[in-house]
Amino acid sequence: MDPRDRVALVSGGARIGQEVAAALARRGCHVALTYNRSRDSAETTAGRVRSLGARALVVRADLSRPAGVAAAVRAVHARLGGPDILVCMASVYGKTPFESLDARSFRANLDVDLASAFHLARQAAPLMKKAGAGRIVLFADWLPRSGRPRYRAFLPYYVAKAAVIGLTESLALELAPEILVNAIAPGPILKPPGFSAKADRAVRRVTPLGRWGGPEEIARAVLFLVETEFVTGECIRVDGGRHLH
Numbered sequence: 001m002d003p004r005d006r007v008a009l010v011s012g013g014a015r016i017g018q019e020v021a022a023a024l025a026r027r028g029c030h031v032a033l034t035y036n037r038s039r040d041s042a043e044t045t046a047g048r049v050r051s052l053g054a055r056a057l058v059v060r061a062d063l064s065r066p067a068g069v070a071a072a073v074r075a076v077h078a079r080l081g082g083p084d085i086l087v088c089m090a091s092v093y094g095k096t097p098f099e100s101l102d103a104r105s106f107r108a109n110l111d112v113d114l115a116s117a118f119h120l121a122r123q124a125a126p127l128m129k130k131a132g133a134g135r136i137v138l139f140a141d142w143l144p145r146s147g148r149p150r151y152r153a154f155l156p157y158y159v160a161k162a163a164v165i166g167l168t169e170s171l172a173l174e175l176a177p178e179i180l181v182n183a184i185a186p187g188p189i190l191k192p193p194g195f196s197a198k199a200d201r202a203v204r205r206v207t208p209l210g211r212w213g214g215p216e217e218i219a220r221a222v223l224f225l226v227e228t229e230f231v232t233g234e235c236i237r238v239d240g241g242r243h244l245h
Contacts, residue, residue, distance in 0.1 A: 001135055001180075003226055004028035007082025009073070011063055011120060012089035014041040015190060019215035020087060020222050021045050025054035027223065032057040032076040032083065034090070055080060063090050063116035064108075073123040085226055086124045086136045088117040095153045109156035114163045121167075125175055134179040135226045136171065140164045142239040145185035161185075165235045172233030180232040182225045187239020189213045208241030 008024050010017055011034045018041075021031045031049045035042035035058065046056035057080050061072035076083055092112045096105050117138050128134025143150055144162035164183060172181040188203050191212060204210050221238050225231065237243055 001084070001133055001226055001229070002027075003085065003223070006030070006084040007032065007076065007080045008085035008087060008226075009034070009076050009083040009120070009124065010087045010089060011061075011116065012091060014038050014045075016186075016215040016218050017087075017089045018045045018048065019219045020089070021056075022048050022052060023216075023219035023223055024085070024226070025049040025052040025056075028054065029085065030055040030057075030080055030082075032059060032080055034059050034061040034063060034072050036060065036062055063120070064111035066119045069116060069119040070123050073120065073127075077127060082127065082131070083124050084128060084131060084134055086120055086128075086134070087222060088120055088136070088138045090116050091139065093154075093157055096156070097153050098155060101155060106156045109160040110163075113157065113160035114167065117164060118167060121171055121175075121181070125179060128179050129175075132178060134175075136175070136179060136181040137222055137225050138164050138168050138181070138183040140168070140183045140185040140235050142185045142187040142237050142243055145235050145237050146243040168235055169233045176232060180225070180228065182228075182231060182233065183235040184218060184221050184225070185235050185237045185239070186218060187213070187237065187242040189215060189218060189238070206242065206245040207239070208244055211240065213238060213240055 007030045009032045010021050033042045042058045046058050049056035059072050059075050062068035092109050141161040149158045168183040
């Protein structure tokens with residue numbers, strides 16, 4: 001799909017999402033961004049999109065609720081058109097020891113990381129089908145893509161992201177041939193806030209390419225999955241070879 005004059009809906013437009021939105025805008029794609037609490041970040045991204053000559057829309061939405069998802073998609077369709085492209089980046093990432101894990105914290109990951117992607121796809125797919133084409137890009141993680149929960153205290157996150165891979169494959173089958181559905185499984189892309197120099201060296205040491213990828217690598221992967229005409233149902237690791245160690 002040529003992104004020019006298409007409309008992309010990007011959920012979770014902070015940090016890496018900013019670079020994804022900008023990359024789409026450089027291709028002439030108009031971008032809608034959803035946010036729940038981080039309006040300033042979404043507006044900053046929208047400003048960057050506009051500076052690149054594309055239209056931008058910021059929509060507040062609680063993506064953990066089906067009604068919030070439906071309202072967001074309706075707003076995008078009414079004001080920008082489309083969406084022709086859906087990029088689901090909204091995520092909850094937090095460390096919770098198993099002893100402290102309760103039903104609420106478990107559901108929080110599933111609602112945002114998994115269910116929001118399903119509900120967004122469910123709302124956007126009929127519009128894409130009617131238009132004759134569409135692209136959906138979901139976000140998993142390099143660990144479930146590699147089939148191993150390496151780190152303790154991230155149980156709900158791992159489970160949700162593993163399920164995203166299954167959702168990607170199932171949606172790809174259900175929505176073919178008009179809509180191509182794929183996922184990206186990031187590895188070491190951005191250092192977390194407060195990451196120590198020692199931890200930084202450790203990550204670099206076990207990553208065969210010896211560095212953090214940076215958000216532009218995710219943006220390149222998104223563009224590939226938007227522009228491809230014959231890749232669907234895949235989950236692509238963007239991890240600098242981290243899974244090989």
